[in-house]
Amino acid sequence: MRQHKLLAKILTILVLFFFTYTPLAVAAKKKSPKSKYPDLVAVKGGEPDKMFETGIKALGGMKRFIKKGQTVLVKPNMGWNRMPELASNTNPKLVGKIIQMAKKAGAKEVWVFDHAVNEEKACWKNSGIEKEVKTYKGKLFTAENKSDYRKVKIPKAKILKETLIHKRYLDADVIINVPILKDHMGTRMTCAIKNLMGVVWDRRFYHREGLHQTIADFPLSKKVDLTVVDAYRVLMRHGPKGGSVKDVSLKKMQILSTDMVLADAAAAKILGLKPKELQDLVAADAHGYGSMKLAKANIKRITLKDKK
Amino acid sequence: MSFKKIRYLTQFMFFLLTLAVFMGLIENKIFHSVFHALHIFPSLSQWDSLTPYFAITIFMLIMPIFFGRIYCSFLCPAGLIQDVIGDIFHKLGIKQRTSPSLPWLSFFIIVLCLSLIFLHSSFYGYLDHYSQLGRSFSLLTVEGFSYSALFGWIFLGLIVLVPIVYPRWFCTVLCPSGALYSMLNKISFLKITEGEVCDACSECEVSCPSMCIHDGKIDTHQCITCLQCTDECNIGSFEIVFASPWKREKVVTKTSKGRRRFLINGLGVFLGVGSGLQLKHFFFRFKNKQLTTIIPPGGNSASEFFSKCSFCNLCLTVCPTHVIESSLWENGFVGFPKPKMNFDKSFCSYDCNLCLKVCPTQAIAYYPLKDKKLIKIGTAKLNKDLCIPYIKPQDCVACAEHCPSKAITIEIVNKIRRPVVDEELCIGCGACQYSCPTLPDKSIIVKTEPVHSIAKAPPLLQEFIQEPIKQMESSEEFPF
Numbered sequence: 001m002r003q004h005k006l007l008a009k010i011l012t013i014l015v016l017f018f019f020t021y022t023p024l025a026v027a028a029k030k031k032s033p034k035s036k037y038p039d040l041v042a043v044k045g046g047e048p049d050k051m052f053e054t055g056i057k058a059l060g061g062m063k064r065f066i067k068k069g070q071t072v073l074v075k076p077n078m079g080w081n082r083m084p085e086l087a088s089n090t091n092p093k094l095v096g097k098i099i100q101m102a103k104k105a106g107a108k109e110v111w112v113f114d115h116a117v118n119e120e121k122a123c124w125k126n127s128g129i130e131k132e133v134k135t136y137k138g139k140l141f142t143a144e145n146k147s148d149y150r151k152v153k154i155p156k157a158k159i160l161k162e163t164l165i166h167k168r169y170l171d172a173d174v175i176i177n178v179p180i181l182k183d184h185m186g187t188r189m190t191c192a193i194k195n196l197m198g199v200v201w202d203r204r205f206y207h208r209e210g211l212h213q214t215i216a217d218f219p220l221s222k223k224v225d226l227t228v229v230d231a232y233r234v235l236m237r238h239g240p241k242g243g244s245v246k247d248v249s250l251k252k253m254q255i256l257s258t259d260m261v262l263a264d265a266a267a268a269k270i271l272g273l274k275p276k277e278l279q280d281l282v283a284a285d286a287h288g289y290g291s292m293k294l295a296k297a298n299i300k301r302i303t304l305k306d307k308k
Numbered sequence: 309m310s311f312k313k314i315r316y317l318t319q320f321m322f323f324l325l326t327l328a329v330f331m332g333l334i335e336n337k338i339f340h341s342v343f344h345a346l347h348i349f350p351s352l353s354q355w356d357s358l359t360p361y362f363a364i365t366i367f368m369l370i371m372p373i374f375f376g377r378i379y380c381s382f383l384c385p386a387g388l389i390q391d392v393i394g395d396i397f398h399k400l401g402i403k404q405r406t407s408p409s410l411p412w413l414s415f416f417i418i419v420l421c422l423s424l425i426f427l428h429s430s431f432y433g434y435l436d437h438y439s440q441l442g443r444s445f446s447l448l449t450v451e452g453f454s455y456s457a458l459f460g461w462i463f464l465g466l467i468v469l470v471p472i473v474y475p476r477w478f479c480t481v482l483c484p485s486g487a488l489y490s491m492l493n494k495i496s497f498l499k500i501t502e503g504e505v506c507d508a509c510s511e512c513e514v515s516c517p518s519m520c521i522h523d524g525k526i527d528t529h530q531c532i533t534c535l536q537c538t539d540e541c542n543i544g545s546f547e548i549v550f551a552s553p554w555k556r557e558k559v560v561t562k563t564s565k566g567r568r569r570f571l572i573n574g575l576g577v578f579l580g581v582g583s584g585l586q587l588k589h590f591f592f593r594f595k596n597k598q599l600t601t602i603i604p605p606g607g608n609s610a611s612e613f614f615s616k617c618s619f620c621n622l623c624l625t626v627c628p629t630h631v632i633e634s635s636l637w638e639n640g641f642v643g644f645p646k647p648k649m650n651f652d653k654s655f656c657s658y659d660c661n662l663c664l665k666v667c668p669t670q671a672i673a674y675y676p677l678k679d680k681k682l683i684k685i686g687t688a689k690l691n692k693d694l695c696i697p698y699i700k701p702q703d704c705v706a707c708a709e710h711c712p713s714k715a716i717t718i719e720i721v722n723k724i725r726r727p728v729v730d731e732e733l734c735i736g737c738g739a740c741q742y743s744c745p746t747l748p749d750k751s752i753i754v755k756t757e758p759v760h761s762i763a764k765a766p767p768l769l770q771e772f773i774q775e776p777i778k779q780m781e782s783s784e785e786f787p788f
Contacts, residue, residue: 042786042788044785044786081657081658081659117709117710118657118658118659118712119628119629119657119659119660120628121628122628122657122659122660126659184709185705185708185709185718185725186703186704186705186706186708186709186725187703203706203743203745204706204743204744204745205745206745207696207704207706207743207745208696208704208745208746208747210702211702211703211704212703240709241709241712243714251784253786265788266786266788269787269788270786270787270788272787294788299788301786
């Protein structure tokens, strides 16, 4: 009898165990696509291309974002006729690596363009990005023809209800935003959401109607799949144009995230600003397509060791 | 290989080269200088600023004394167009005629154009084939249909439509280079002599590109030394002779007809000089103060620029930002249709001196990029009654963001960022006017400088030139 009682006890415990744990395990399994990857990956201490390789691995690899046969838009900041050392444009090595890995992951075509501030052809050449795009067989497009832009309505926007957007941005299956982190005389900081100002035709509208709100309104038009913030060389003063190496600090950092508001918030801290100080970021957070609350985010920090 | 094939080959190569120059595909300064020096008009206008390339122009000027009009027959791109049109319509069976042989008109045109060049006036640009060709190309490709493009259309009509009936008529009637060359061709070493025997087969008459052979005799005024007749003649009547002109048999011209011709030609010369002086005197009264448009960097001063520019408008096509436009009557007759900068449409790129390189007359004089960056062509004026941050609490520093010479800085008043202009640093590139968002009037506008000066160098530019690229590595941890 005693043996029977013991057996019954063990059985009840086992049954209870089973009933309490299976739902948890199922729930955990259902939750997994969200929590398997960190919200933000921050890499530090290597060359831009190496940092991207490590960072994207931690974020689930390039195949998480790109399916075979898709077209990918890589949107760097290359609006200034400056050399890479002056940190006005996105690091060419990083852009090259992203194109290479996107192709490897099965992308049909990789597009690159930016509505430049300076003379476009000179920007392509001196930023070093044209060479990288050619090496890895991406496609570089001009953004100077108004006929390439299509009118898009953004109903949820507060000010930017309607704007002309470049067709390559609208037609791409996957969008990878590759801004460079810089100081900015107008918005204090330029990074991920500000970089998307380079796909619209009429930037004067932004300036005229309120720079911060319009910048925050724009990402409502289309989802950006991945944001890679280049903080290898950071322009700390006299942005966005720069022009002196004295203003450049070699931070050797990179931020990867699917949430560009979160990426911007982290980037702001690198520049020594509080995310709450940035009006465009606060407005973007209010729209709800991203969150600037770093404390709540699952951040993975990786430090690479230089192999010398 | 017949002369016709060689001629078409060299002409076609040269035509492609010209197209490459017109389209701005070549950026080498020396190439442009050498290429433009090959055309005596408009390169002769550089006579007062002796560059080494002017030697080439001088060579091209005296070359016809030795080799006849081989520029016209073997190189000229405007000639090729007429040749091709003439050939096609000849094969289609259109009856073609010789264009009128008017030596007095040639005398008039050549004296007029040369006197204009030496009087520092650029009205010869209305006649000169190279300026016209450049103008046609650039105005038709850049502007298409506009009042100034009318000139391009007219010239295109002259060299495309008229040669259907009168082949090569422009070269023998209107072209100033052609007129000068035909004068020199008469005393040239290289000469085609006609034999006494002629079987009147008229092969040569038909094949001659300028149709200047009549009954086996060549009209030396219209001959372009293409040497094709020596190939065509069945009995070898034509021969190429290279001998000094004074050793050749002289044709007796002391007849009453000869005397009359001399008088008419003299009248042509007289009229040429006279009208040159008149044109310069009455139409070229331009004071620097009158300038209303902005002229490209390198123009030095408005009067100098307008006196040199033969309005070929090549700067329009090469300009990467398309800021240069062809002006209308803003500066009167003198300024029509010469280039101006339209800063509402675009801006002058800070890191570019292409128009300075391509200008065939050096009206836009060449300066290295380093010097061009400091040429002050205008001054930005900020209108604080329109500028957004001055009238309402809203950030806007679009102009400061775009300013390449650090002339526009920002000041923060009540947490609002607004622009401030330093006129000493401003070079008038128009980046601020272009980027200014206010409507309908821009709140920052570049005022023209009739006489260009050198602006103060921006502080950071100097630093950048002196300092080697060296960066401080920070070893800080992630701040988040």
